[in-house]
Amino acid sequence: MGAGKRRRLMDLLSSFLAWLTDASHWTGDTGIPVRVGEHLLISGIPLLVAIVVALPVGLFIGHTGKGALLAVSLGNIGRALPSLGILGIILPLTLPLTAGTDIPLGLPPSLIALFALALPPIITNCHVGIREVDRDLIEAARGMGMRETQVLTRVELPLATPVILAGIRTSAVQVVATATLGAVLGIGGLGRYILDGISQHDDGQLITGAVLVALLAILTELGFAALQRASVSPGLRSTGDRAYEVAGQAPRPPA
Amino acid sequence: MTPDEPLIDFDWVARNLDEIARRLGEHLVMTGIAVVVGFLISFALALAIRRSRRLYGPILAVSGVLYTIPSLALFALLIPITGLSLLSAEIALVSYTVLILVRNIVAGLESVPADxxxxxxxxxFTPLERLRRIELPLAVPVIVAGxxxxxxxTVGLVTVTSLIGQGGLGYFIVVVGIRDFFPTPIYIGAGLSIVLALAADVALLGIQRALTPWARASGAA
Structure with missing residues (x-):
């Protein structure tokens, strides 16, 4: 690396540290704590709603096998949809909702788009997780006189939990990442720093936003990965069984 | 934008056909560069992993972390270094393809039966001949899947590069559509980008079929 390049990188590092450690960037409505909080709310609410909606649907599909094609196609379509495109498509549809109110016009489309993005991985993984449960175990459970709901809650669900959590983890990371794009529609969150940094040619703000978003996404990934590992039955874990890694499952698209 | 406006303003589409074709071409080229360069890098990495298995963990870990970084953040981190340029966009796009491609190329080469x-x-056969004439052809389905x-x-991510002044069809979504509250370009940009993704998918499937005539003969997909 040439001396000029190294100096440029050092300059960038110092403008990043200067911006990050400036006390005025840690208070007020545009301060880092508020932006992080906004980002977590904008991602957390649609994720929770998506979990509440997708779990019953996915469990139903997995248990009965009805609508399996829907579950598989949802996953494939979800990959082809550009997240920015979804945001844009929903915006004109929700404008009448926000007209004349104090609600920021970018908020409903962002929340709806994030909700829609979070659904497919959870539904698909619920379906796959339950389908992958050993059929003999389910026959045995029925033979023991379990009712269908008991088969689902006592046999299928515990065994499928790691795979289902993998789906939620995929959704969570994608939602946290895509929430950054909400800034394009003028709402808060950490994407604000990136877009403002670009338009104001403020490298410190730009890098701070990017680093914080990246950290948040990585922490989400690691947090859910830990949860997922913890959900694997200790007996399976000790045998090195990697059942929680769905075979052949493509990694989630980056957002 | 008013509620009684038609969903798609066809006059706008007719007036902007040239621009639409140009942006579609740009989108295709940006995707092509990213996938081709990403494939070359991933192929080299996969060969290195085959020689020394110890490399697999670290390579997956690094590409996995890159993969987790939101695209806008990755583009943003590159701006101060490589500017609001095609190069910034492509560096990020290429780095996203590596995780998917390395995994599939390694899995494909390993899927060749030991016998x-x-x-x-x-x-x-020398090792090079084995790679070229046995392992690669048999790995084609898994590699093409990747x-x-x-x-x-990548087709979806190219739209995001419109935020750093590139973007192909994303230009219509962000610059013309969202900034001016004009829905037609948003539908055109998002719609064509989905069509492009599906068309590329079908084309690659066609290439796979052409490269693996034996799979067709035995009735497998």
Whole structure:
């Protein structure tokens, strides 16, 4: 690396540290704590709603096998949809909702788009997780006189939990990442720093936003990965069984 | 934008056909560069992993972390270094393809049955011949599966590069559509980008079929 390049990188590092450690960037409505909080709310609410909606649907599909094609196609379509495109498509549809109110016009489309993005991985993984449960175990459970709901809650669900959590983890990371794009529609969150940094040619703000978003996404990934590992039955874990890694499952698209 | 406005303003479409074609071409080229460069890098990495298995963990870990970084953040981190340029966009796009492609190329090469490899050795094939004439052809379906995922993903991500002044069809979504509250370009941009993703997917599937005639003969997909 040439001396000029190294100096440029050092300059960038110092403008990043200067911006990050400036006390005025840690208070007020545009301060880092508020932006992080906004980002977590904008991602957390649609994720929770998506979990509440997708779990019953996915469990139903997995248990009965009805609508399996829907579950598989949802996953494939979800990959082809550009997240920015979804945001844009929903915006004109929700404008009448926000007209004349104090609600920021970018908020409903962002929340709806994030909700829609979070659904497919959870539904698909619920379906796959339950389908992958050993059929003999389910026959045995029925033979023991379990009712269908008991088969689902006592046999299928515990065994499928790691795979289902993998789906939620995929959704969570994608939602946290895509929430950054909400800034394009003028709402808060950490994407604000990136877009403002670009338009104001403020490298410190730009890098701070990017680093914080990246950290948040990585922490989400690691947090859910830990949860997922913890959900694997200790007996399976000790045998090195990697059942929680769905075979052949493509990694989630980056957002 | 008013509620009684038609969903798509066809006059706008007719007036902007040239621009739409140009942006579509740009989108295709940006995707192509990212996937081709990503494939070359991933192929080299996969060969290195085959020689020394110890590299697999670290390579997956690094590409996995890159993969987790939101695209806008990755573009943003590159701006101060490589500017609001095609280069910034492509560096990020390429780095996203590596995780998918390395995994699939390694899995594809490893899917070759041991007897087949032994038979090839017995017939006096050198390692390079084995790779070129046995392992690569047999790995085609898994490698193409990776290429399909990487391509569809990249088509979607190219739209985001409109935020750093590139973007192909994303230009219509962000610059013309969202900034001016004008829905037609948003539908055109998002719609064509989905069509492009699906068309690329079908084209790659066609290439796979052409490269693996034996799979068709035996009735497998």
């Amino acid at each position: 087949v490899t032994e038979a090839a050795i017995g017939m006096g 290429l399909r995922i990487a391509t569809v993903t």
